[in-house]
Amino acid sequence: MGTKKEVLEEHLSGYPKASRKGKSKTLDHLTEVLQMHRKAVIRALRREQLRDPEKPPKKRGRKILYGPGVTAALRECWEIGGEICAERLQAMLKEYVRILKRDQMWTHRERDTMLLLRMSLGTMKNRVRDFEKAKAGGGRSTTKPSNLKEVIPVRTGPWENPEPGYGEIDTVAHCGSTLLGSFCYSVNFTDIATGWVESASQRDKGQLRTQESIAEIRRRLPFPLRGLDPDSGSEFVNWHLYGWCKERKIELSRSRPNHKNDNAHIEQKNYAGIRKFVGYSRIDQDEAIALLNELYASPLRLYINFFQPSMQCLEKVRIGSRYFRKYDEPRTPYQRVLQDQRVSEEVKEQLQRRYATLNPKVLRKEIDRLISKILKIQRSG
Numbered sequence: 257m258g259t260k261k262e263v264l265e266e267h268l269s270g271y272p273k274a275s276r277k278g279k280s281k282t283l284d285h286l287t288e289v290l291q292m293h294r295k296a297v298i299r300a301l302r303r304e305q306l307r308d309p310e311k312p313p314k315k316r317g318r319k320i321l322y323g324p325g326v327t328a329a330l331r332e333c334w335e336i337g338g339e340i341c342a343e344r345l346q347a348m349l350k351e352y353v354r355i356l357k358r359d360q361m362w363t364h365r366e367r368d369t370m371l372l373l374r375m376s377l378g379t380m381k382n383r384v385r386d387f388e389k390a391k392a393g394g395g396r397s398t399t400k401p402s403n404l405k406e407v408i409p410v411r412t413g414p415w416e417n418p419e420p421g422y423g424e425i426d427t428v429a430h431c432g433s434t435l436l437g438s439f440c441y442s443v444n445f446t447d448i449a450t451g452w453v454e455s456a457s458q459r460d461k462g463q464l465r466t467q468e469s470i471a472e473i474r475r476r477l478p479f480p481l482r483g484l485d486p487d488s489g490s491e492f493v494n495w496h497l498y499g500w501c502k503e504r505k506i507e508l509s510r511s512r513p514n515h516k517n518d519n520a521h522i523e524q525k526n527y528a529g530i531r532k533f534v535g536y537s538r539i540d541q542d543e544a545i546a547l548l549n550e551l552y553a554s555p556l557r558l559y560i561n562f563f564q565p566s567m568q569c570l571e572k573v574r575i576g577s578r579y580f581r582k583y584d585e586p587r588t589p590y591q592r593v594l595q596d597q598r599v600s601e602e603v604k605e606q607l608q609r610r611y612a613t614l615n616p617k618v619l620r621k622e623i624d625r626l627i628s629k630i631l632k633i634q635r636s637g
Contacts, residue, residue: 260290261304264297268304322375322383325368330375330383332364336616337563338532339387342380344565347586349373352563352616359615408493411485411509411518415448419598421482422507423447424522425470427461427491428530430548432538440539440548443469445484446525450592451566452477453529454557457548459540461491467500476557478593478603483507487519529560533623537631544633547626555622561589563616 263286271282286297333352337345350373356362362369375383415422428442429435441461445454454476456469474481484501486492488510501508511518533556539545565586573580590607593599 260292260300263290264300264304268301271301272305322371322379323368325365326371326375327383329364329368329372330380331387333372334384334387336620338559338620340564342377342384343567344586345384346375346377346380347565348563348588355615356617359618361615361617407498408508408510410512412512418448419482420447420449420452420479420593420596421477422449423452423481423484424519425473425484425486425492426519426522426526427466427489428526430457430534430537430539432536434538438540440545442530442534442548442552443473444522444526444530445470445473446522446529447477447479447589448521449598450589450596451568452589452593453525453560455530455552457539457545457552459542459545461489463491463494463496466491467497470497470500476553478607479599481506483509485509485511485519487511487516488513528564528566529556533627534630535627537634539630539634541633541637544630544637547630547633551623551626551630555619555626558610558614559616559619559623562611562614563619564588565591 267282267286271279274282283294283297286292287294290297292300333349334340334345336352336356337348353362353369353373364372423446425443425445428444430440430442432439438460440457440459442455442457443466446452454473456472458465458469470484481504484492484506493510498508500506516523534548534551539548565588567583567586569581570584571582573582587595590611593607594604
């Protein structure tokens with residue numbers, strides 16, 4: 257449109273003074289160059305002729321409703337939410353604003369807040385798409401098969417609506433770019449029914465240390481641990497953990513070797529719950545490992561489980577060569593626990609009391625502080 261306007265302005269000075277034949281020749285030329293109808297060219301020339309040069313031209317298109325203030329408010333909520341997608345962010349937006357207002361940490365104008373809460377999902381997708389996300393590198397696989405295969409059964413196929421307490425578990429290596437030497441591992445657990453996430457860190461992935469990390473995860477869970485489903489790595493598939501689980505009546509199964517999709521839930525949480533926050537840097541200092549455990553024990557677990565909504569796949573249909581998936585409404589693990597009838601009322605009341613004291617912005621700042629401290633220790637070491 258800008259180029260068309262420049263061409264019209266170029267011919268505007270000579271067009272009114274030209275003869276009938278000259279005007280016709282000018283219109284023929286402009287119709288050919290601008291690919292416009294003859295009448296449209298005449299109207300455009302008349303508009304430019306009658307326009308007051310001292311007044312700025314009117315901007316075409318719809319009036320901008322969501323200005324910079326609304327975008328700034330949306331970006332703050334997006335960053336507090338851990339740069340999640342628009343579908344998940346929209347589900348938690350009102351709750352984020354309510355808590356920040358409660359703690360007097362919401363600094364945006366009332367009109368911008370009102371417009372933000374009215375924003376449609378499509379508009380939110382367009383705005384979030386333009387926000388700059390932090391980029392992360394790739395990781396390394398450290399899974400090695402164990403010899404204990406006949407005793408522990410293999411789980412195949414999708415989960416059949418298990419009750420809270422059955423989940424998948426895996427280790428995440430903080431080795432940087434090399435697997436040489438001794439370094440930190442994170443043991444990550446996700447509950448299938450509610451999406452509840454718990455993690456613990458340790459040096460290396462010895463069998464007894466992994467068992468201690470699982471015991472710590474079991475202690476933090478709001479409901480009893482009923483079943484573990486790891487991959488075929490030797491840190492999980494061993495006699496120590498098998499005996500420990502049998503003694504506590506915890507079902508132990510395993511996925512098929514070289515089939516990561518068997519543990520799709522925990523593979524996704526390895527990124528969303530650990531890599532997205534801690535990254536791919538090497539962690540091998542004892543002080544840094546202790547701080548990582550502090551991160552997992554309080555701010556990160558509270559932030560993910562109480563303020564990070566997720567969507568669960570309800571249906572997957574194949575039509576031709578494509579798959580179409582239907583998801584439920586975005587909900588946090590905390591909300592899923594409250595809605596699950598199989599969780600006791602006592603547990604729900606404890607979680608509700610804890611939730612009333614939390615603020616996602618405060619938790620996010622504490623997470624960033626601890627991660628910065630961990631990386632600083634690693635750089636100085």
